Each structure stands twice: as structure tokens, then as C-alpha cells.
Amino acid sequence: MTLPGSPFLAYQGADLFLDDVPLRDLVKQHGSPLYVYSRRAMLAALAPYQRALQGRAHLVCYAVKANSNLAVLQTFAKAGCGFDIVSEGELARVLAAGGEAGKVVFSGVGKTRREMRLALEAGVRCFNVESTAELEVLSQVASEIGRTARVSLRVNPDVDAGTHPYISTGLKGNKFGVAHEVALATYRRAASLPGIEVVGIDCHIGSQITEVSPYLDALDRVLDLVEAIEAEGIRIHHLDLGGGLGITYTDEVPPAADVLIGQLLAKIDARGHGHREIVFEPGRSLVGNAGVLLTEVMFLKPGEQKNFCVVDAAMNDLMRPALYEAYMSIVNTQQPDGATEVWDVVGPVCESGDWLGRDRALNVQAGDVLAVLSAGAYGMTMASNYNTRGRAAELMVDGNQVWVVREREAVADLFKLEMLLPV
């Protein structure tokens, strides 16, 4: 049986291993549900980015929102990465994990004044600004504390990334970025404001993109703008082409990162922009296939119309299926002999939307441990405490080493910030 995604995940005999660790044993030891990530797989995913960009000024800024566990951030910081953040909380995590503020780009359509001030004080490399209104507030905040904010404007190139509408961001109807038509005027405004220094341009057109062409289209639009901006004497130092590269959840065949980057660099060079620093903000493609969510089968509930396999992980642990109807592969961590049946894999939460997989052919018994694959990105970071369920523990493996990198939340943690009324 071939598994989608990671070469670090494979059956050895009947048992599913991540690196050299049999996954079923981890649940016996650490309980269920459980997120497990492979450090090797993450570094292997980063390697083609670094290889393709070698020899030119560049920065790979890992998008923290994909998986913000401190050990994950530490791994990328040690590998030389910068970070793409969207909140004060993500900045604090990056610094706690040993990341450098000078390699941080701050994205997001709604940064607060407080967040702007904290990021300026920390010395972040660049603010990816998304509107004139934000630019003006940033100018005020920077002037108040006597700092200069280095900025890049996130431009909306109006290209269709061909992905799910909830994770498509580069179309006119999206809330993101500065429209192409007004970008030049916004750059003029930026250049005139106190406390602001223009350093770059950026775009991010969506997520789980499996084709090169939307990137090339967006790049052409961005380079057109760069030429118009520089014609007015405003210098653009770096090009930030965002994140968005897809992964294999089932049978998608996204371009390899080095192939994508090779094509982008060829266009950049051909249009005479080869001297600029290149920034990318990948999230999913660095961590998605490096992680699994393990969950124990509690009950089998065969029915007339549907067979339900009730597991102990739910939509609060992994929201992607419920929110985007995302398909994530599910396999048994111990491949039993015998025939499969078709099951809906569902969690214990009181909602019909609480499913992890529908119509899945599985050979499964109560007590088995299933692995939801490609769960390293947007799994734990989107988890909630809905139904007063504590969030799962997280482990990191490397070879045959295993580390707990987040403890399971205890019930007492779940309401420790709440209080009873005094009367």
C-alpha cells in the first residue's frame, strides 16, 4: 500500500512507522488523540526551497500559522529560516523558540496598534501592509515611539489560484491586499509618510495551490508594478511571493518547491529583476506531510445506510474536514489481514459536521489506532476546546527519538480562566 505525502511514513511489516517509530506504540504510551511530527520530514521539505534559492539573496519565512509548536519553530529557526507572523502571539512564540526578529515579516489585514508597537520594538524586518488605513496608523505608531517601520505592500494581483474559495486570497473579491489599480498611489503615499520606509512588495494568492501558472501570472503582475513604482524613484529591495504551495493529501501532484522556484527565478531574471532579494512564506508545504493525527477507534456502529467508525478525535482536534470538506487520508496504524468495509470516520462531538473522513475503505476494529495523514499543517493550530475537550498532546520524532513537545490539556486547564459570579 502506498501512502500519500511523506517518504518518512511507511509500513514496516504490518505496522505504520513515522521515521523509525511505530505509531501505534506512541498511543499506548502517550494516549489518544495525538499529533506526531517528524523533524526529518520538515527539514527535507525545506531543503528544496533552500537549494533553489542558493547563491542569491533570499529568506524563507516559515508561516507560523500552519503549525506554531515551539519545537517546530525552533527546528526552522536553527535551519536559518525567518518567519511570517500574523499576531503578537506568533511573534512571542518565534522569539521564545529562538527565532530572530530581524528575520520576521508581519502579515495580516488587521494588525492592532499594540501589535505594531511590539513588532517595531522587537525590530521585525518588514510589515506586509494591506491598506492605506493601516499604513497611516503604522506611520503614527512608528513616529510616536521614534522608530521606522520597513514596509512592503501586499498587492492583490487578481489571479485565480484555483483552490478552495475559503483559502483563495488573490482575487478582487477577497479582503486581502491592495488592489492592483491603486497600488502605485498607495506606494506614493507610503513614500511620503513619516516613520515609514518602503523596502519591498509582496503577494500571497492562496493556499494548497497545485499549479505553477497562477504563481507565474501573479509574478508578472507584481513585476509590472515594481517597474512602475521604481520609475517614480521609490526603491523596491525585495520581492515576497508569499506561500501557498500545495501538498499531496490523496492524489494531488503539486510542483516540487525547487521546480516552482526555478520557474519563478527564470522569469525574474528574464525581466531584469535578478538583483532583488527573494522572500517566500511557505507554511503547509513545510509541515503538512510531516505530521499525522493518531486516534483510537472507540466504537463501530454499522447501519443500514452508513457504517460509522467512532474515533476519539473530533472536529475540535482537526477542523479541516468540517470547515472545508477537506479530504485527508486515513489509514490503520496496524494493517490487518482481511477485507475492508466502507466507513464514515466520525468524532464524539455533537454535530453532524463532526467527521474526519467519509466513505473510507478500512479494515478496522474497536481499539485500533487510525492515522489521519498530512495533518502537520493547520491541524493543531486550528484546534479548539469545543465540547470542553482538551487539546491533544504533540510529539516530535527524529529517527528513533521521541520527544513530547506539548502536553495534553487537562480538564482543569479548560476553565481555569473562568470565574463564578459572586452573588
Ligand code: LLP
Ligand atoms: N502568507 C500569508 C500571508 C498567508 O495568509 C498564508 C496562509 C501563508 C503565507 C502560508 O500559506 P501556505 O503555504 O500554508 O499555503 N487553514 C487553511 C489554510 C489557510 C491559509 C491561510 N494563509 C487550511 O487548512 O487549508
